[in-house]
Amino acid sequence: MYQINFSKPIHVHFMGIGGISMSGLAQILIDAGFTVSGSDRKVSQLTEQLVAMGAKIAYPQSADNITDDIDLAVYTAAISADNPEFVEAQRRNIPTMTRADLLGQIMKNYNIPIAISGTHGKTTTTSMISETLIAAGTDPTLSIGGILKSIGGNIRVGKSEYFVTEACEYTNSFLSFFPRIGIILNIEEDHMDFFKDIDDIRNSFREFARLIPEDGTLIINGNIDNVSEITDGLKCRVVYFGSNPDFSKYSYKDASYDEVGRASYTLLIDNTPVRKVALGVVGEHNIINSLAVIALMDLLGIDREIVFSSLLGFSGTDRRFEFKGRLGGITILDDYAHHPTEIKATLTAAANYPHKRLWCIFQPHTYTRTKAFLTDFAKALSLADRVILTDIYAAREKNTIGISSLDLKAELDKLGVPCEYFRTFDAIENFLLENCIDGDLLITMGAGDVVKIGENLLGI
Numbered sequence: 001m002y003q004i005n006f007s008k009p010i011h012v013h014f015m016g017i018g019g020i021s022m023s024g025l026a027q028i029l030i031d032a033g034f035t036v037s038g039s040d041r042k043v044s045q046l047t048e049q050l051v052a053m054g055a056k057i058a059y060p061q062s063a064d065n066i067t068d069d070i071d072l073a074v075y076t077a078a079i080s081a082d083n084p085e086f087v088e089a090q091r092r093n094i095p096t097m098t099r100a101d102l103l104g105q106i107m108k109n110y111n112i113p114i115a116i117s118g119t120h121g122k123t124t125t126t127s128m129i130s131e132t133l134i135a136a137g138t139d140p141t142l143s144i145g146g147i148l149k150s151i152g153g154n155i156r157v158g159k160s161e162y163f164v165t166e167a168c169e170y171t172n173s174f175l176s177f178f179p180r181i182g183i184i185l186n187i188e189e190d191h192m193d194f195f196k197d198i199d200d201i202r203n204s205f206r207e208f209a210r211l212i213p214e215d216g217t218l219i220i221n222g223n224i225d226n227v228s229e230i231t232d233g234l235k236c237r238v239v240y241f242g243s244n245p246d247f248s249k250y251s252y253k254d255a256s257y258d259e260v261g262r263a264s265y266t267l268l269i270d271n272t273p274v275r276k277v278a279l280g281v282v283g284e285h286n287i288i289n290s291l292a293v294i295a296l297m298d299l300l301g302i303d304r305e306i307v308f309s310s311l312l313g314f315s316g317t318d319r320r321f322e323f324k325g326r327l328g329g330i331t332i333l334d335d336y337a338h339h340p341t342e343i344k345a346t347l348t349a350a351a352n353y354p355h356k357r358l359w360c361i362f363q364p365h366t367y368t369r370t371k372a373f374l375t376d377f378a379k380a381l382s383l384a385d386r387v388i389l390t391d392i393y394a395a396r397e398k399n400t401i402g403i404s405s406l407d408l409k410a411e412l413d414k415l416g417v418p419c420e421y422f423r424t425f426d427a428i429e430n431f432l433l434e435n436c437i438d439g440d441l442l443i444t445m446g447a448g449d450v451v452k453i454g455e456n457l458l459g460i
Contacts, residue, residue: 011035012034012073015076017055018038021166022099027155027157039065039085042060063088066088066094078396100176108178109163110163119187120339124289125293131314132293134151135310138160143166172207175207182208186341192368192369193369209236219299220238223242250294259354260353265277267291278312279311282352293307322335324458328436330438341380346443354441355441357441361454362389364446365447374403374408374411387412389408390453425453
């Protein structure tokens with residue numbers, strides 16, 4: 001594999017530079033003095049930010065964007081083997097590297113690289129960690145899978161030994177990383193277009209855990225099924241967190257929620273009450289996430305009062321139970337949930353939020369995921385009083401398996417859940433305007449562009 005010498009900056013070209021992760025890595029290289037170019041389908045806020053920093057970006061992707069002065073081309077899993085830029089880079093014998101491999105090489109430049117993995121909760125937990133480390137004055141470099149308002153984006157370039165990043169299991173990309181501290185939040189079925197089954201996924205996380213060196217630490221959720229299968233035989237230190245105080249070092253009791261659903265609990269360490277912890281975010285799932293943060297900060301020696309204050313002040317990232325506005329007494333939120341477990345967690349948290357009726361406008365994400373979890377999606381969505389379905393957001397896929405949102409509607413009909421399906425956002429917006437009443441809570445949900453429905457209603 002091509003090895004980057006970070007003391008000798010080169011010209012790196014990013015295929016799909018507008019992606020949330022790719023744009024962040026591009027920023028890190030620009031700050032390090034590299035020449036950065038790239039391409040994408042269309043202009044975005046992220047690409048405009050990169051251009052302002054000095055990157056040269058072309059639209060759309062084309063073989064003409066690959067020139068002989070490029071020393072390295074970086075691509076993501078979304079770039080196919082017949083992509084014109086990828087083909088041209090191969091033809092010109094320009095070295096190529098995956099996004100994950102580049103991130104892994106960047107991690108090697110830091111003494112304390114921290115990688116946060118798990119099927120769910122990576123972005124929220126990474127953001128909690130990021131804000132805490134900033135508050136503690138550690139000046140970390142951060143790579144987050146979402147927009148964190150406090151840093152005005154998804155990337156922060158610091159000057160210290162700390163590097164914090166999300167570690168995604170899709171296509172085994174996190175196996176290219178070099179963490180000294182790893183966090184595993186949970187392990188469940190997802191990305192079934194890549195993984196064969198849950199055993200395949202668990203094996204991937206097991207391999208991730210093995211990446212941690214002997215002087216490193218794995219912080220892992222003790223609630224994971226047969227968690228010893230992941231941790232047995234590891235040479236690194238292992239610290240458990242979770243809901244079982246008899247097993248996990250970091251646990252909790254007496255969970256409660258305020259008038260808008262924000263969680264608080266009594267922190268237990270070694271099954272001993274330490275103090276009351278209040279969060280600025282909702283739901284039991286965020287209690288679990290916060291335990292991972294506390295465990296990490298104890299390991300790093302960060303003052304606990306700074307940790308507790310940061311957890312209280314953290315109000316979430318974009319598209320995670322995000323308050324969008326109110327319209328005629330109707331509260332509109334948005335959430336990125338696109339897996340049954342995430343949907344259940346979000347709708348359970350919403351039950352603690354003041355409302356008369358809970359509406360969920362759900363946009364299924366990818367055909368393979370919709371088919372794999374069809375009945376689980378229906379069960380999770382049944383926690384809402386009313387459900388509205390959009391068409392499936394295809395993302396990287398083509399519908400070769402004959403699945404549609406009508407199949408999900410049929411499952412919801414079986415459960416007796418009031419459900420509507422509309423082909424266009426305009427039709428959904430009109431239906432909501434005619435049927436929502438003062439006091440209703442409306443959540444747009446999914447990893448695609450469903451957020452536009454609430455924004456269109458609010459005129460933002």
